[in-house]
Amino acid sequence: MKNSLVTRALTLSIACAFASSVQADELRLLTWGGYAPQNVIDMFEKETGHVVKVTNSNNEDMISKLRATGGAGFDLAQPSQDRITSAQQAFNIYQAIDMSRINSDLIIPSMLKSTNENTAIGSDIFAVPHIWGTSGLVVNRKLAADVKDYTDLCNAAYEGKVSYRLKRPTLIGFAFAMGEDPFAAYGDTEKYQAILDKVEQALIACKPNVKTYWSGGDALINLVRSEEVVAAMAWDAGGWKLNRDNADVTFVAPASGALGWIDTFAIPRKSKSLDAAYAWINFVNQPKVAALITEAAGNFTAALGADEFVNDVAKAQYQESFSTQDLENIKWYPPVPAGLEDLEGMALDRIKAAQ
Amino acid sequence: MRRLGIGFYLLLCPFALWLLLLIILPHLNMLEVSLNLRSYTTPKSYTFQNYLNFFEQPLYWNTFVRTAWMSILATLLTLLIAFPMAYYIAKLAKGRSKTLLLMACILPFWLSELVRTYGWMIILRESGLLSGLLRYFGIIENNIEFLYNDASIMLGLVYTAMLFMIVPLVSALESLDDSHIEAGYDLGGSHWNVLREIVIPHAMPGIVSGCIIVFMLSLGNYLTPNLIGGKDSLWFTEQIFTQFITRFNWEQGSAFGILLLLLSSLIVYLGLLLSGQTLSKTMGK
Numbered sequence: 001m002k003n004s005l006v007t008r009a010l011t012l013s014i015a016c017a018f019a020s021s022v023q024a025d026e027l028r029l030l031t032w033g034g035y036a037p038q039n040v041i042d043m044f045e046k047e048t049g050h051v052v053k054v055t056n057s058n059n060e061d062m063i064s065k066l067r068a069t070g071g072a073g074f075d076l077a078q079p080s081q082d083r084i085t086s087a088q089q090a091f092n093i094y095q096a097i098d099m100s101r102i103n104s105d106l107i108i109p110s111m112l113k114s115t116n117e118n119t120a121i122g123s124d125i126f127a128v129p130h131i132w133g134t135s136g137l138v139v140n141r142k143l144a145a146d147v148k149d150y151t152d153l154c155n156a157a158y159e160g161k162v163s164y165r166l167k168r169p170t171l172i173g174f175a176f177a178m179g180e181d182p183f184a185a186y187g188d189t190e191k192y193q194a195i196l197d198k199v200e201q202a203l204i205a206c207k208p209n210v211k212t213y214w215s216g217g218d219a220l221i222n223l224v225r226s227e228e229v230v231a232a233m234a235w236d237a238g239g240w241k242l243n244r245d246n247a248d249v250t251f252v253a254p255a256s257g258a259l260g261w262i263d264t265f266a267i268p269r270k271s272k273s274l275d276a277a278y279a280w281i282n283f284v285n286q287p288k289v290a291a292l293i294t295e296a297a298g299n300f301t302a303a304l305g306a307d308e309f310v311n312d313v314a315k316a317q318y319q320e321s322f323s324t325q326d327l328e329n330i331k332w333y334p335p336v337p338a339g340l341e342d343l344e345g346m347a348l349d350r351i352k353a354a355q
Numbered sequence: 356m357r358r359l360g361i362g363f364y365l366l367l368c369p370f371a372l373w374l375l376l377l378i379i380l381p382h383l384n385m386l387e388v389s390l391n392l393r394s395y396t397t398p399k400s401y402t403f404q405n406y407l408n409f410f411e412q413p414l415y416w417n418t419f420v421r422t423a424w425m426s427i428l429a430t431l432l433t434l435l436i437a438f439p440m441a442y443y444i445a446k447l448a449k450g451r452s453k454t455l456l457l458m459a460c461i462l463p464f465w466l467s468e469l470v471r472t473y474g475w476m477i478i479l480r481e482s483g484l485l486s487g488l489l490r491y492f493g494i495i496e497n498n499i500e501f502l503y504n505d506a507s508i509m510l511g512l513v514y515t516a517m518l519f520m521i522v523p524l525v526s527a528l529e530s531l532d533d534s535h536i537e538a539g540y541d542l543g544g545s546h547w548n549v550l551r552e553i554v555i556p557h558a559m560p561g562i563v564s565g566c567i568i569v570f571m572l573s574l575g576n577y578l579t580p581n582l583i584g585g586k587d588s589l590w591f592t593e594q595i596f597t598q599f600i601t602r603f604n605w606e607q608g609s610a611f612g613i614l615l616l617l618l619s620s621l622i623v624y625l626g627l628l629l630s631g632q633t634l635s636k637t638m639g640k
């Protein structure tokens with residue numbers, strides 16, 4: 001791709017057209033919905049003078065966007081920690097973080113350490129943690145009280161009444177619920193394929209239960225709110241959002257363990273305003289600002305001491321969903337080896353195609 | 356021959372740029388990417404593997420056949436529904452009512468396709484309008500899910516494509532002189548004779564161009580099958596999207612894109628052969 005004449009010609013002509021319109025102190029943030037609420041942006045712009053431009057995205061879309069430009073077009077991105085090293089090795093889209101410019105005192109040490117380790121290539125560190133959360137089950141306790149684990153979604157009683165995404169977390173979640181340990185098999189392609197085959201069979205058999213495979217968070221919330229769907233695999237924040245409207249619905253940590261993710265800050269290779277990027281990272285990790293982000297995004301942050309400033313509703317929901325045991329049982333995503341997603345992709349395609 | 360002035364070339368410029376930058380160059384680039392071997396470790400090399408995958412994996416081949424078949428069906432259904440409407444608008448409606456009818460066809464297209472699709476989802480979903488209405492009249496007892504099946508995909512496709520069938524049909528039928536139809540009846544022809552011997556042959560270029568547009572629109576549709584079709588949608592464009600966006604497999608996605616282009620062109624070509632029309636005759640009108 002890099003050498004293609006056509007691409008170069010196109011890039012050149014587009015670059016010429018837009019070169020004059022980019023300001024030096026503009027922070028182009030590639031992030032998730034809710035991670036950069038307007039009140040935080042206003043505070044940041046007032047304090048630093050930088051202007052923030054937000055683009056909402058998701059993991060795959062972030063990698064695709066940055067891959068298309070070789071890491072240009074954005075100054076700061078927020079991919080999940082397990083999706084960084086493989087994308088970096090394959091497409092070279094990020095630059096190493098200068099840890100001396102990060103105010104590490106503001107970040108929970110254990111989380112900072114594990115994220116740094118998981119996103120390191122050689123001695124270069126590519127990300128610092130920002131927001132963490134889990135995916136598990138969103139259950140309507142009045143209509144589907146006995147759904148305790150992913151595999152319970154396939155109970156014949158819920159035919160046409162459950163929903164999940166057709167993406168990798170579903171494969172991983174079902175694998176754990178079926179007694180496998182997919183994370184341990186990450187390095188062993190053959191073993192991983194065997195697990196995938198097993199999960200594929202289960203998910204094909206489960207198809208009559210699925211109303212539809214949801215793709216956007218809003219679509220899922222609609223399905224659960226209208227009670228068309230009684231149990232789903234989803235993010236904790238989605239469950240808590242629904243809980244505020246309907247007390248019967250909430251997030252349940254599955255018996256086999258919720259899947260834990262950490263969304264990070266990573267700097268694209270051709271970031272144009274590093275100053276603004278580092279300023280934003282240090283700004284949002286202040287406890288009070290982090291609490292504002294928690295209220296907008298629904299998930300907790302890696303900022304030290306931010307919990308104190310979070311409202312009581314969010315705290316109560318969190319404690320109801322996670323017992324101490326549930327918290328210890330969270331399965332944190334290890335970095336995905338490059339190439340593994342091709343195997344998963346084929347399995348997902350076959351599940352979708354099965355009648 | 357008259358020489359073309361500089362004005363002509365200046366006016367041609369935007370079109371030529373559009374053609375070159377947005378159609379020809381990206382397609383050439385896509386062709387090149389589709390021939391690359393996907394690998395993170397070895398240097399760039401060329402292969403036909405991405406094309407072979409399409410034929411070797413029954414999954415992809417089946418998806419394409421299903422997409423093409425459903426698009427053909429949608430085209431025929433659209434033609435069946437649109438023809439009487441177009442005939443009424445072109446031949447029977449006069450003056451104001453004609454304009455009103457045409458407007459009624461065009462009006463929904465002032466909204467984006469996404470909004471129209473969501474409209475259908477509100478009507479068809481389990482807790483939606485249609486289900487509620489049937490329950491209100493006591494026809495059914497429990498809510499029924501109308502969404503997420505092949506019939507609802509078909510409905511969405513036909514609805515989306517209707518306008519693009521009606522417009523060419525109306526313009527083709529309008530050029531048919533009424534006296535030809537009258538002559539047909541005067542010579543003792545039945546309704547069926549007149550339709551078959553006079554109206555349809557005259558409207559054939561309109562029918563074929565409408566069919567080509569509707570077929571291509573259905574085949575290339577992404578939103579309708581994806582949103583309305585739900586768990587069983589499986590549309591070929593969706594495969595291309597998935598390869599590009601969620602799998603980062605541009606090589607495979609490009610190969611699928613090129614294959615879609617070639618195979619759909621082939622289907623259109625066969626359609627032209629069958630109907631005895633030529634592209635210049637149908638599109639040039």
